[in-house]
Amino acid sequence: MTESENTFAPTEELNRLAALGKVSGELLHDMANLVAVVRGRATLALGDARTGRIPIGELDRLAEASEELGSMLRDVMEVLAGRAISPEVVFDPRTVTERVIERFLDTTPPVRIRLSSSVPAHLRVAGRASFFSRAVLNLLTNAARHAESEIEVSLSTIERQEDHLLVLTVEDDGPGMDPQQVEAAFQPLVSGEAGRPGLGLSSVAWSMSHLAGEVSCHRSAALGGACFELCVPLVRARERSGVRMPASLKGVRLLFLEDDDAVREAMMRLLERMGSEVVSLPLLWSDEDDLISGLLRARPDVVLLDLRLGAHSGLEIWKVLQSHLPALARRVVFVSGLAPGHPEWEAASHTEQPVLAKPLDLREIARTVEQVMGSSPG
Template sequence: MTEPTVTDRAATGGTATEGPASSRTMTGSVRTRLTLGVSLVVGVITLGAALIAPTSVESSLIDDRLDAQRDLEASELTSKSPIVDAGQFGTAELTALFGPDIAQLTAELDAIGALDPLRAVDRDHNLYVLCDQDVVAIVTETGKVRVQSMVDRRVDVPMVSRQRLVRLAADYGVDTGMPITILVDRTASFEAFLEELAERVTVDLGQYLDPEVFEAFDEFDDGVTIPRDVWEVLRGELDTSAATTASTTATPGSIIVETRTVAGSPMLLTASTDGIENSVRRVRVLLWLAVPVVMAAAALLTWMLAGRSLRPVAAITARTREIRSSTLHERVPVPRSDDEIAALAHEMNTMLDRVQREDERRRQFVSDASHELRSPLATIRAQAEAALPDEHQHELAAGVLAEAERMSALVDDLLALARHDERRTAPNGVVDLDDIVYTEAARARRVPVDVSGVSAGQVRARADELGRVVVHLLDNAARHAESRVEVTLTTEDDGRVTLAVDDDGPGIPDDQRQRVFERFVRLDDARARDAGGAGLGLAVVDTVIRSVGGAIVAGESALGGARLVATFPDPDRPGDVSRPRSAP
């Protein structure tokens, strides 16, 4: 029958069971949980960055382009010389000068919907175009154009410069045609200028220029003369704008419109998003690829750092697992780092100091009490033996003598355990175990002891302690046997010696087969105090056998009761033997 493996004893009793904490199997690891936690946090952050960063990058790139356009606009407005003196021309003249060009430009942009975002800024959907310094063209939603001076006026709505419209037309791939070139005689009247202008432009001026603007022309008797130098300057300006027109084609959805303050005035700026989407797409792909890479790197780094940080904890755990009641003088290693782990190790060593002092006081008390009890017990036994012949006191003396002998055995067991706890005993020679078995088995007991299975066997141990082991094993079996006890002693090929004691009693339950070797443990019913057991016999057996490098296990006997199997190492090669998993 398979038996539980006998392991190192609990520190409190030096018995055959191990504490629950040391036998517990770890189902988790701080290092693993920390690595998973950090990896998940880093993964979530990286994933959030992959979702948010492209939008931020796109906004930043658009802002950069708009800032560049603002700087360009400010540079053009501040460095450019005015074409006309807005204070010297009226609305009719300014409309005639700038109106045809603005009308043609805005008409073509309106046709493709390019001006819708710019018109949306104004409540009436009018477009305010800065044609020249202090010259603004107002383009209505229906396409009417009126150019007026802003010398004594103020426009509170955002404006767009004529150069901006030219660049916007270039972004959309709109062909604005050749610049309008009007050659007028210095002496030509304004009416003659309008006639020549109507013949040269590609749009119907009557469709765009507000006729009401020209009603005031009748006030002038000789008309208005348009200076030739004014037209030359205007023509040169238009030629320059046409020469810088790009041929890039854009879609209405790829133009961004935003209001920025330029030279102290609100201006409508436009920027093409061409190339930005590709950049954002590359950033998005790189970030998505970076998520698993960053998580793996974070996991690896965390695993390494956690392992390095928890290395002192592993050392403390290993040392704590090795400390037993016989090695309470050992201490856990204290790391040199001045942190929580070092504080834990220090507190554990302080606790071990207290445990060691208490254990030493306990052992000293047991040893002193046992020594002090031997003398009065010897006196009680002597007086009881002296009173035995007296027939009046015989019964009382016999009872006192039996209890004194039982107390003496208990004291001897306590002294034996105390000596082993204090490591004051050591194997001092090779002993014939079979001789001890024969001698102890010959003593009178409640049931007979069968030693037919005993063969020669030698063990390196103290003869008195080995005799105590045999006595306790035989007494324990005889106390609980129904009718018989069998003893076998064999020597294995590897030199190990095995001593087995079987009885036909009630046996030992499976869950109690390790506890029976603990100190002061008596099983209910079968091993009660009135049956003669004090709970120290098997503890002494286990302690002595372990001190010589052996092991003992409890199992089920073929006779139906308990089977206790003790294994001793080869006397020529002393050392620990492998503990059998079940009693043979």
């Protein structure tokens, strides 16, 4: 057997599995941090409630942390699915940085953090804000682990050839990093401390790769410790009038088929707050005729259909609709907690109907409902 016969070209599936393997470690690391925040906030809110106080502040922060956790999961799903990010997806780096610092200080022993920015208000970063916030949070966590008492965060801009770039630096007054360890520190399961595994800096590098950015490290001239530098491209903020964002689902009758009672109840209440009329069906039909009869009684404009419904398959339900109610089949939006690339996800994608990843984002639901209603009159 020749050397060429011993090798094989990586397939798309193998590349997908490799991406999943790499991201799983990065994601679990950052999810653990957010879960800790959610858990802590929930504990504080319960404590306030038991003493008769209304824990509005804690509930607000709990909602923010939950939303960030959901965004993180959805964004990683998009990456694994290989979907391009719309050029309309931009964020204000200063606002994101301020929020990350605020959340970091909520869960970290006292440390002084100074933030300065010279970035004009009209400039934005193109891409998912969750990737940027994860990178900043991991750099702050790393800095706090080594700092004596002080961390400086700065935002500025530079010109590089024809590109306008954002530069974010995180500096500390700790011992700094051995230059020989810098490159290795950005690899998975390696930290700047000998013999101690970690994922934080690897996660920073991974996040930057999805913002067309880069991360570097050198010694801080101001504080004497480590100075980590993120560098990402900037764009000008678009006029809001040029982006059509549905604000509500007013007047839309939604049928939500979901077998998890807690998810169904919470999402139905949230969708109703957006102005829609939400109905459901008991998942107890005996045959196709029974299912069709229930759907005709429900009279939905759009069906939100989970791919897995206990003993039932969302795909099989869609096929029934395709045979008996084809107009309604064109107004189905699949939802799923499965990872892109899973056979059921791929099969749903081949129907040419939208597939949304759990946890569900209300704005994405609104946009998708508007999309399927607009492309399928009647």
